[in-house]
Amino acid sequence: MTDTPMAKLRHDPNGIAQAARLLRDGRLVAFPTETVYGLGADATNDRAVAEIYAAKGRPSFNPLIVHVADGEAATRLCHFNADADRLSGAFWPGALTLVLPLRADAGISKLVTAGLDTLAVRVPDHPVAHDFLRAFKGPIAAPSANPSGRVSPTTAAHVEAGLGNRIAGLVDGGACPVGLESTIVACVEQPALLRAGGIPTEALEACLGQPLLIAEDPATPTAPGQLASHYAPHGAVRLNATSVEVGETLLGFGRVDVPLNLSPTGDLTEAAANLFKHLHALDAMGVTKIAVSPIPDHGLGQAINDRLRRAAAPRP
Template structure:
């Protein structure tokens, strides 16, 4: 069993050296904590899959500190990709680009001809990547299927003893993983995974470009082209159901089912927006923040799912939200955490 080190900011040089010699280092980004390894080394990258228990056909995102690194990693890319970088890097946007043959471990790309690349907007992440001097493959630093970590303590809960160390940078910001996009031959931007950069933000930045959401097409690829497309993710141990509809009906419906579950001896939990949290009768009601500030819910979601686990809650209901703006990414993560269990109540 590995003795997992917790580094503070002054330990970044040691963490960078650990990455260079093929070790596994968790680090904070503006989205969630990532689990990093040298993306060129199959041995190092295999360690990520082993520590997380991650399916090998699920590709990894490569993190860089400077655009000059792209020349070693990818083939020439469309001008629009460069414009996306100018507008949204550093930031929570991953761009799928043509991978340069032999530049990265095939485990990173899952043997696809492309690779997702991003530049995180977090000072500790950028300093680590800069000092390491290697491209870093980094999925979220949690056991596969578990809620993503937004604190160093979450990383240790899942991966303590499995990785070399974690840089403790406090709570992450956005709280949801990056948006993943790919560019189509006709110049359109396709969103493969919603995240911190919303569909609306992309359309505002590029009004003349067609922006397509994967959710709009209903496509379910047999082989995922990016992380977060195929597998159930972010799941608590208890059974989660997302409920949407008129406020009064949602509250009555959840309270009725929570009462039935308690009679069966099941501990119950509810994730609710601030405006309604006081109306629920469950063993544990957690406040997602205002329904008018979905950034609060995005920031709190994964930590709340872990709190429900800590409390031993077996049956969970969550209020849903409308998919506009950050709501698209929030509902994507909620539904994946629920394994697709969702109820929409009529008026």
């Protein structure tokens, strides 16, 4: 817990400057990206990065994503190959994280990489994140700004409810437009999908001209979001529900007449943007059993189903 109240900061020059000062002082600052709110720390400061793990209650073997202002900054941290060049050129800034070999002189805390010789890095596409990175003038380690394993935050209110007494500052940039974490692709050897996310797999494969390998081991994560149980609301989750059992509340999709519907029209982009918001709403309602309508497993539906499967997994 912090010894001073969390500073609520606006997206204006004064607020961004204060956020950057807090980061330089080794403090934690939450800020919005187009995907979800991130919990930022100076990626070169061991103690500050350790504070991320402590604030979130996050396992130290689970690596963090580093956010940078532009592709040039990323090349100073990592070695890029032709596949990484192609993907970053097409999707940065945006909801794509690349896992790349770490340069020996990058200066990134080993706590960020969980001791691995690779780094997860991305260039976010959000005006607040962009201004924050420019003001800080360095790499920012930033996992989602929520207690580990719980529902990711897509508004400042979500962050304050989950971590408000554990961080120094929060920049309010409104609701996150994508609403799902970034897609993660490793470009070390053959490109491999480590986590489905805000950019559909089909778009990445079209850019590369080849299919992505599927590389995932929940026991030894090489990137964020690979733990078997993750993104979990307080209530138990049952997937692919075509009926509602006693005591359940339905999280709908498509032509289902319920108060909480990811997208009544079956729009996967709308569903992705609403997923974490609706899970937070179910928590606020005190729901103990959640049934979820079937979600098509293509495009952004792949990422939505990934989050829901992890939310429904047995809790550690």
